[in-house]
Amino acid sequence: MSSGLKETYTFATYFDSDLGISGIFSLTESLRQFGGRFADSEVRMYLPQSVTIDDAEFKQRIKEHHVLLKRCRVPESAEKFFYGGKPFAAAAAEADAEKSGHNLVWLDHDAIFLSEPTAFELAPDTCLAYLPVMHNRSGTNFESPPDAFWSRIYELQQLTPEMLFPMITPADEEKIRAYFHCGILAVRPHKGIMRRWAAEFKRLCTDDALIAISEENQTYRIFLHQAALTGAILHTITRDEMLELPEVYNYPIFFDRQYGAKKPYNDITDAVIIRCVVNLKKIGDNWPDELIGPDDKKDWLRNHLAQ
Secondary structure, rough: OOOOOOOOOOEEEEEEOOOOOOHHHHHHHHHHHHHHHHHOOOEEEEEEOOOOOHHHHHHHHHOOEEEEEEEOOEEEEEEEOOOOHHHHHHHHHHHHHHHHOOOOOEOOOOOOOOOOHHHHHHOOOOOEEHHHHHHHHOOOOOOOOOOOHHHHHHHHHHOOOOOOOEEOOOOOEEEEEEEOOEEEEEEOOOHHHHHHHHHHHHHHHOOHHHHHHHHHOOOHHHHHHHHHOOOOOOOOOOOOHEEEHHHHHHHEEEHHHHHOOOOOEOOOOOOEEOEEEEEEEHOOOOHHHHOEHHHHHHHHHHOOOOO
């Protein structure tokens, strides 16, 4: 177990196919290399029951990297939505972490550690460490009435205006109603936030009105699973029990080139966790040289990702 930590942590991620599944090794290797006191933490990878892995070499690497492969059940109704299995994987991870007596760090599989994630060591009165969504692609502006999509979600989740505190999106710096990034979260499992997330998404993804809206607007079909997290959090804990993480815990390199932003995402000097949400091949073979930051970390990225 990790030395120097007051509590034990499990790091968990999710895949819904065998495409790109080898990314778990970059995540794990970076945690072991740069994770400091968290470096030896347990890592779990969750897959839907329907996904099979027959690659013997991959299974051997899983063992060598001390990654525990776990399964989760995903309702058929959820599979119709992008990333629909993620809330159910997170729920399973939370239940497993609680049984082990661990706190849970939930990550998207494209997360790469570059520094010790000290903020994940939750204070006794903190039950959730979170980040806002990157930009207002699918959120709702704080100063404007919510659209039909969010109005229906607020109705189903019984969220009142008083509950929906403002957040500032890092990439486009817009003020939006509470909308939590579901790719990086640290939770105390006994609160049941992740299991509530799965229950909320199951309700939303079977609602006729939201199904109709999502069929007409693919952005909402992509992000309904993330929107469901809003009610799960706001109905489970108070704002005093939350910690907003610094932006350096979710630093998607070259994000501006594909999705737009008010600043470039090319400086990893202070980054704790970078994200690879942009196809690096489209940036060019020498993309590590376009980053600003310590040479040893750029070399690590070049050796582990630029292949």
